[in-house]
Amino acid sequence: MKIVFQDPTFSFQLLRVIGETYYKGADIGECLSTAYRIKEGDFESWHQEWLKTATRVSKYADDNLAAGHTVSAREAYLRACNYYRASEFLLVNPTDSRIQTTWRKSKECFSKAAALFSPPFEAIEIPFEGATTLPGYFYHVDNDSGRTTSSRPTLIVHGGFDSTLEELYTSAAAPALERGYNCLTFEGPGQGGVIREQKIPFRYDWEKVVSPVVDYALSRTQDVDPKHIALMGISMGGYLAARAAAFEHRIAACILYNGVFDGYDALASSLPKSLLTAIENGNREIVNTVFDILMDSDTNIKFNMAHGMWTTGASSPFELIMNSKNYTIKNIVQDIKCPTLVLEAEKDDSFPGQPKKVYEALKCPKKYILFTSEEGAEEHCQCGAPALSNQRIFDWLDETFAKKI
Numbered sequence: 001m002k003i004v005f006q007d008p009t010f011s012f013q014l015l016r017v018i019g020e021t022y023y024k025g026a027d028i029g030e031c032l033s034t035a036y037r038i039k040e041g042d043f044e045s046w047h048q049e050w051l052k053t054a055t056r057v058s059k060y061a062d063d064n065l066a067a068g069h070t071v072s073a074r075e076a077y078l079r080a081c082n083y084y085r086a087s088e089f090l091l092v093n094p095t096d097s098r099i100q101t102t103w104r105k106s107k108e109c110f111s112k113a114a115a116l117f118s119p120p121f122e123a124i125e126i127p128f129e130g131a132t133t134l135p136g137y138f139y140h141v142d143n144d145s146g147r148t149t150s151s152r153p154t155l156i157v158h159g160g161f162d163s164t165l166e167e168l169y170t171s172a173a174a175p176a177l178e179r180g181y182n183c184l185t186f187e188g189p190g191q192g193g194v195i196r197e198q199k200i201p202f203r204y205d206w207e208k209v210v211s212p213v214v215d216y217a218l219s220r221t222q223d224v225d226p227k228h229i230a231l232m233g234i235s236m237g238g239y240l241a242a243r244a245a246a247f248e249h250r251i252a253a254c255i256l257y258n259g260v261f262d263g264y265d266a267l268a269s270s271l272p273k274s275l276l277t278a279i280e281n282g283n284r285e286i287v288n289t290v291f292d293i294l295m296d297s298d299t300n301i302k303f304n305m306a307h308g309m310w311t312t313g314a315s316s317p318f319e320l321i322m323n324s325k326n327y328t329i330k331n332i333v334q335d336i337k338c339p340t341l342v343l344e345a346e347k348d349d350s351f352p353g354q355p356k357k358v359y360e361a362l363k364c365p366k367k368y369i370l371f372t373s374e375e376g377a378e379e380h381c382q383c384g385a386p387a388l389s390n391q392r393i394f395d396w397l398d399e400t401f402a403k404k405i
Contacts, residue, residue, distance in 0.1 A: 004035040009299040022386045023170040025082045043090040054083035077113035092306035110166040126216045136186035153228035154182045160236030175390035190311040201313035204326040206240040207247035246335040259342040259355030263327030284318045291317035339365040347378035
């Protein structure tokens with residue numbers, strides 16, 4: 001699927017921005033007009049044009065709020081949040097100060113929007129490993145004024161390689177709220193503010209991240225039904241959530257959106273045999289030289305390598321690739337006990353073939369769903385098809401939890 005751009009990275013990221021339209025996180029005309037101004041394959045042009053749009057829409061929001069038009073302000077803040085996120089996305093040099101300033105503007109816009117919902121979205125800090133906290137949001141279905149108990153089935157959600165806390169509203173929290181689920185979203189090591197502000201890189205043992213989040217959720221006895229907690233991981237989060245579910249058995253259902261069986265195998269599937277041989281032989285210098293060349297000519301490789309080294313703390317492409325061998329569920333997938341939903345997109349080029357491997361290895365109650373080109377849902381994580389994706393995810397979760405009454 002190509003939109004405006006022939007470059008696959010630019011086209012997909014544009015689709016990602018537009019996809020938030022379904023829950024008022026974008027407007028199609030604003031997205032297309034921005035895209036038409038961007039020079040194909042130029043990361044700086046991408047940043048500048050999305051920044052212009054974000055700044056303009058943020059000003060709309062401020063003006064609407066000052067005039068008392070709270071619905072218009074809320075919607076404009078949501079769109080500005082998304083556009084600032086897009087603007088920051090391809091700033092791949094971690095020393096670039098604009099990463100912090102643009103990302104913070106995205107967060108500020110979401111915070112302002114969050115305060116204008118009823119009930120307001122609740123910003124939370126989750127205690128983590130004694131010395132720090134993980135940022136999150138808790139989303140309440142309603143004010144629960146007429147209920148004898150306010151505890152509800154609750155969906156815990158985290159992203160993957162490059163998503164942000166605020167983006168999880170349109171991709172998970174909004175559809176959860178519509179269906180009667182409270183929702184808790186968070187960022188862990190390597191993600192969002194945890195890498196940008198706390199400088200804590202990714203870790204493969206994600207169960208040590210999720211268990212404190214479950215502890216926190218269970219402490220909210222008025223909000224969370226302890227027998228009906230689901231975990232969803234998006235994109236690379238499909239590995240992270242699976243890893244967590246293998247150890248954390250308080251999770252009653254798991255959604256791998258999409259499934260990831262082995263990080264190194266997924267990466268290796270896209271590399272030529274000669275480069276794979278150099279990697280396996282430990283030819284660090286050759287591997288790093290080849291990737292330096294590829295990063296100059298391929299936008300996808302440029303982003304993935306630069307972002308990956310930053311968020312994992314790797315010092316070189318070779319180190320990043322070798323570290324990916326830790327991100328596997330090969331030897332623990334059988335320990336996942338809860339019902340698990342595995343999603344796959346037909347033309348996913350991030351983790352091709354990985355979800356089916358997860359599904360086939362699972363020993364728990366399980367379901368596999370393939371999203372197709374005919375459905376317009378073939379891109380990574382069904383990007384651009386939130387209606388269909390959410391329909392299938394939450395119908396499965398409704399049916400799964402109905403069996404656990």
